[in-house]
Structures are given as C-alpha cells and as structure tokens.
Amino acid sequence: MSTQSRRITVAIQGEAGAFSHAAALQLLGRELELVHCASFEALFAAVAGGTAERALLPIENSLHGSIHENYDRLRASDLHIVGETQLRVQHCLIGRPGASVASIRTVASHAVALSQCRRFFAERPEIEAVVAYDTAGSVKDLLDGGLMTQGAIASRLAAELYGGKVLVEGIEDDPQNYTRFLLLAASSAPHGAADKTTLVFTLRNRPGALHEALGVFARRGVDLAKIESRPLRGRPWQYAFYLDVLGDPRGTAGEALAELAGLAEDLRVLGTYEGGRPLAAEPAVAAQV
Amino acid sequence: MSTQSRRITVAIQGEAGAFSHAAALQLLGRELELVHCASFEALFAAVAGGTAERALLPIENSLHGSIHENYDRLRASDLHIVGETQLRVQHCLIGRPGASVASIRTVASHAVALSQCRRFFAERPEIEAVVAYDTAGSVKDLLDGGLMTQGAIASRLAAELYGGKVLVEGIEDDPQNYTRFLLLAASSAPHGAADKTTLVFTLRNRPGALHEALGVFARRGVDLAKIESRPLRGRPWQYAFYLDVLGDPRGTAGEALAELAGLAEDLRVLGTYEGGRPLAAEPAVAAQV
Numbered sequence: 348m349s350t351q352s353r354r355i356t357v358a359i360q361g362e363a364g365a366f367s368h369a370a371a372l373q374l375l376g377r378e379l380e381l382v383h384c385a386s387f388e389a390l391f392a393a394v395a396g397g398t399a400e401r402a403l404l405p406i407e408n409s410l411h412g413s414i415h416e417n418y419d420r421l422r423a424s425d426l427h428i429v430g431e432t433q434l435r436v437q438h439c440l441i442g443r444p445g446a447s448v449a450s451i452r453t454v455a456s457h458a459v460a461l462s463q464c465r466r467f468f469a470e471r472p473e474i475e476a477v478v479a480y481d482t483a484g485s486v487k488d489l490l491d492g493g494l495m496t497q498g499a500i501a502s503r504l505a506a507e508l509y510g511g512k513v514l515v516e517g518i519e520d521d522p523q524n525y526t527r528f529l530l531l532a533a534s535s536a537p538h539g540a541a542d543k544t545t546l547v548f549t550l551r552n553r554p555g556a557l558h559e560a561l562g563v564f565a566r567r568g569v570d571l572a573k574i575e576s577r578p579l580r581g582r583p584w585q586y587a588f589y590l591d592v593l594g595d596p597r598g599t600a601g602e603a604l605a606e607l608a609g610l611a612e613d614l615r616v617l618g619t620y621e622g623g624r625p626l627a628a629e630p631a632v633a634a635q636v
Numbered sequence: 637m638s639t640q641s642r643r644i645t646v647a648i649q650g651e652a653g654a655f656s657h658a659a660a661l662q663l664l665g666r667e668l669e670l671v672h673c674a675s676f677e678a679l680f681a682a683v684a685g686g687t688a689e690r691a692l693l694p695i696e697n698s699l700h701g702s703i704h705e706n707y708d709r710l711r712a713s714d715l716h717i718v719g720e721t722q723l724r725v726q727h728c729l730i731g732r733p734g735a736s737v738a739s740i741r742t743v744a745s746h747a748v749a750l751s752q753c754r755r756f757f758a759e760r761p762e763i764e765a766v767v768a769y770d771t772a773g774s775v776k777d778l779l780d781g782g783l784m785t786q787g788a789i790a791s792r793l794a795a796e797l798y799g800g801k802v803l804v805e806g807i808e809d810d811p812q813n814y815t816r817f818l819l820l821a822a823s824s825a826p827h828g829a830a831d832k833t834t835l836v837f838t839l840r841n842r843p844g845a846l847h848e849a850l851g852v853f854a855r856r857g858v859d860l861a862k863i864e865s866r867p868l869r870g871r872p873w874q875y876a877f878y879l880d881v882l883g884d885p886r887g888t889a890g891e892a893l894a895e896l897a898g899l900a901e902d903l904r905v906l907g908t909y910e911g912g913r914p915l916a917a918e919p920a921v922a923a924q925v
Binding site for chain 2: 407408409410411412413415521523525527554555557558559561562564565568569570571572573574575576577578580581582583584586
C-alpha cells in the first residue's frame with residue numbers, strides 16, 4: 348500500500364498564491380490540498396480539529412522581526428512544530444494579460460507588501476497604492492473583473508494561479524526579505540533528521556536567572572538560533588522565553604534541555620524538527636508550481 | 637531666576653486625553669504644554685528639531701508585550717531616555733452628558749481598546765463596536781456633535797477634558813493592564829538619581845555569545861529587567877539586543893556595562909535614568925488633572 352500519491356491537506360492563512368502557499372510548496376512539494384483559513388486562530392483549529400494535517404505558520408520576517416502573536420498562539424496550543432522553511436519574499440507587479448507598466452494607475456495589495464515597495468511608488472508618482480486585504484486576493488480580484496489600468500503586488504505564484512501577467516519582478520525595496528514559516532501538526536515529528544528544537548519556558552524572577560538558563564547551552568557549546576520574550580498574562584513585566592536550540596536532541600542539545608527543565612519554573616518543548624536549510628539566493632518556488 | 641513656572645513642552649502621539657497624555661501628567665505634573673504628533677516619526681522629529689523638550693514614548697504593554705517598532709526607532713535616533721513611568725490602562729465607557737448605559741447603541745474607540753473590552757461587548761449584544769482612529773479622539777468627536785445613543789471608550793482624563801460623562805469605569809477585560817512609557821529628550825539626564833540603563837548591542841554570530849554577554853551582569857549580581865531582540869537589516873536572522881539594566885550606573889552596573897562594551901560588536905547606551913516606581917494599584921492620574 349502506497350500513500351505517496353495521496354494529497355496532504357495543509358492549512359494556510361489567506362488565499363491560494365499567498366506567500367504561505369509558496370512556503371507550503373517549497374516544503375512539501377506539489378501534492379497538497381489547501382485549507383484556507385481567515386485567521387491564525389482558524390488555522391490552529393483546522394489542525395487541532397483534523398480538517399488539515401498540517402499548517403504553515405509565518406513566525407518571523409528578516410525585516411520586520413517576529414510575529415509575536417504567533418509565539419503566543421504556539422504556547423496556547425497543543426500542536427507540534429514538525430518542520431520549517433525560509434521563503435524569499437519577492438514582490439511582483441502584476442497586471443491583466445495585455446497590460447503594461449505604462450498603463451497602470453492604481454496598484455492594490457496588503458499594507459505590509461505596499462510598505463515594502465516604497466521605492467517603486469516613489470519613482471512612479473502617477474501610480475496610486477490601494478490597501479487590500481491580501482496580496483494574492485488582490486490578484487484574484489484583478490483578474491476577476493479588474494481594469495487594464497489596475498495592478499496588484501503579490502508573488503509570481505499568485506500571477507500564475509490566477510492568470511495574471513508579471514509586469515515587473517522584484518520590486519521590493521530590500522531584497523534581503525525572507526519569511527520563516529513553521530510547519531505544524533497534531534503529533535510530533537519522528538526524531539530521525541531533527542536538528543532543531545523550539546521550546547518555551549518561564550523563570551523565577553531573580554537576578555541572573557536568564558544567564559543561568561542560557562549557561563546550560565553555552566557550557567556545552569550548543570548554539571541558539573533565536574531568543575524571544577513575550578509577556579505573561581497577570582504577571583506584569585514578567586516573561587515567557589522562547590528558544591530555538593540547534594543540534595541533535597538525542598545528543599548534547601538534549602542534555603542541555605534536560606538540565607534547563609530542572610532550572611525553569613515551567614518548560615515545554617514546542618517541537619523537535621529538521622531546521623530549514625541556509626538561505627538560498629533564489630529559492631526555486633515558481634519552478635515547483 | 638526661577639524656571640519653576642515655565643510650562644515644559646511635551647510631544648505625544650495622539651490627541652489630548654490619550655493615555656500618553658495621562659502618562660505625561662503622571663510623570664511631569666500639570667505644568668506642561670502638549671505637542672500633538674500624528675505618528676511616532678513626528679514625535680521623534682519634534683524633540684530632535686526642538687519643537688518639544690520632551691516626548692512620551694509607549695514602549696511596552698503588560699498584555700501585548702513590547703512595541704517593537706519603537707525599539708527600532710530608539711536605535712535609529714539620537715534622543716536619550718531620561719525617565720520612565722508605568723500607567724494603568726483603565727478604560728471608561730463615556731457618553732454625552734445626560735446619556736445612560738441603556739441609551740447607548742454604538743461605541744467608538746481605537747481597535748486595541750475595543751479588543752481589550754471584549755467582555756463588555758459580549759454582555760451587551762445590543763451595543764455595536766465601531767473602530768476609530770484614537771481613544772481620546774473618539775471622545776472628542778462624540779462631544780463635537782455626537783448622539784445620545786453613541787459612546788466612546790477612553791481614559792477618564794479624556795472624559796474630563798472634552799466634557800463627556802463616565803458611564804462605566806474599568807470595562808477592560810483584564811485589570812492587569814499597564815503600559816510603560818519612556819521619557820525622551822535631546823540631551824542625556826543628570827546621573828544623580830539614575831538607577832536604570834537601557835542599551836542596545838550586537839554580537840558576533842557564534843555559539844554562547846549571548847550567554848557570555850549576560851554573564852557580565854550575572855557575575856556581579858546586577859539585575860536585568862528586560863531583554864528584547866530585533867532583526868538587523870541586511871543580516872537575516874541576526875539580531876540587535878536591548879537590555880534594561882538595574883542599579884547605579886556609577887557602581888557595579890557601570891562596570892558590567894564597560895565589560896560588555898569590550899565584548900560586543902557594537903554597543904550604545906540609549907539612556908540612564910530613574911526607573912519607574914513599582915506598580916501602584918491605582919495611579920492617581922485623574923486627580924492630577
């Protein structure tokens with residue numbers, strides 16, 4: 348019995364062609380069926396309730412930093428992190444077939460995407476930016492009855508899915524624009540290839556507590572990729588700390604985690620998984636579609 | 637020559653009656669003249685350009701966490717942190733004079749304030765929440781031609797300033813709702829009463845670097861109130877770290893800072909100042925107006 352050809356169900360927040368969709372293709376390949384969620388709450392619920400087997404959760408952008416509310420949601424949920432990928436966010440100006448840059452007068456996209464393409468608009472004062480609910484959704488709307496004078500900013504994937512024409516590629520101000528996505532599931536991943544562990548813990552409030560906690564890793568030469576802090580409800584100015592720990596959890600990284608569990612007030616492993624490969628200059632996302 | 641009675645000019649983001657205004661009164665007393673800024677960029681510019689002597693910058697909320705973009709703005713600017721205060725965020729339902737809770741059908745406020753009063757709306761399905769640009773601004777608009785069926789959510793200060801009637805006080809879901817504000821100036825504060833130092837630094841990217849950095853404080857028993865990380869532009873997945881260090885900067889805290897300056901790739905003190913007093917159950921803000 349082979350399950351190779353079965354399509355895996357993947358929850359994303361947003362429309363088909365969203366950057367979350369591109370991340371899902373990059374991580375899982377073409378054989379997937381999207382479950383569209385209107386909010387991140389719905390995305391967690393889709394996996395917890397069995398509507399989707401996996402979810403793609405954006406957790407950090409190299410320009411804007413962490414998506415902090417998603418850290419809170421990870422802590423509040425019972426889902427497990429089972430994978431990770433980094434997607435280069437490359438914005439395209441997309442028009443209807445037959446349109447040209449010269450014909451465009453208004454360009455719709457999500458506010459964040461518009462804010463990442465300021466130079467494009469500054470150099471073209473004749474083009475007005477219009478805030479829309481979604482990047483890919485603005486392409487869908489454009490092809491579904493838009494005008495030749497209208498454009499949208501979204502991924503190349505969105506253009507391909509909805510039949511739009513890429514008029515200009517890479518109009519983002521800063522090409523060092525990457526978003527890191529976590530892959531979530533209801534059960535934990537097999538540990539075979541795991542080289543990264545994400546955990547959350549709280550500490551008793553006393554001088555040096557965080558230094559002592561980080562010492563369990565430093566003494567063993569275990570590398571930390573990330574530290575993040577989030578407020579604790581009902582305990583003003585106290586924090587939960589999130590760490591991304593590198594290394595095989597069956598080796599020294601695991602020993603360090605066991606020691607930290609003894610020091611922390613409260614500690615939970617959110618997932619042990621294969622970390623995303625180092626940043627490629629040009630992830631071949633479009634080629635996979 | 638006495639300057640006691642001269643009114644200090646203070647930039648805030650938002651309208652009179654905003655929580656930033658309440659924080660300014662709590663920290664500086666009544667003798668102040670507000671400079672209203674439409675954005676945080678304008679607020680920094682007002683002090684840098686001499687339009688205002690001080691600015692109140694919200695930096696952290698006990699429920700929502702840090703206002704991360706304001707950390708980025710502190711790092712990008714040459715202003716100094718010269719003080720701090722913590723304000724209890726207590727939301728009031730405000731109506732026109734003569735209105736009663738029973739008469740209210742729509743309530744306007746900033747989206748964040750509305751989201752902090754979910755229970756109030758859940759218990760009163762006949763009342764519709766309406767998103768507005770500002771808490772205090774929604775009170776101003778209400779008194780400036782609103783209806784008896786309309787209400788607003790804002791501070792008691794806003795009700796008093798615009799002549800509104802407080803219909804219900806303390807409608808926030810969680811009373812442990814505090815916002816911490818920094819006081820900014822163009823020059824650094826005299827060190828006399830300073831017991832807190834905020835700094836930002838970057839580290840060479842190698843295992844244990846953050847642990848080593850925090851060790852300069854732990855070894856001396858110097859307490860850290862806060863650690864925050866923010867992405868570095870052009871260096872994906874590398875971070876600037878912000879620390880709030882407690883203790884007299886002329887004592888052991890200062891020695892620790894000097895040692896850290898030798899370890900860090902880049903370090904800058906954003907300010908040395910008198911930290912806010914521990915949380916009072918009920919800061920007497922309204923009484924100062």
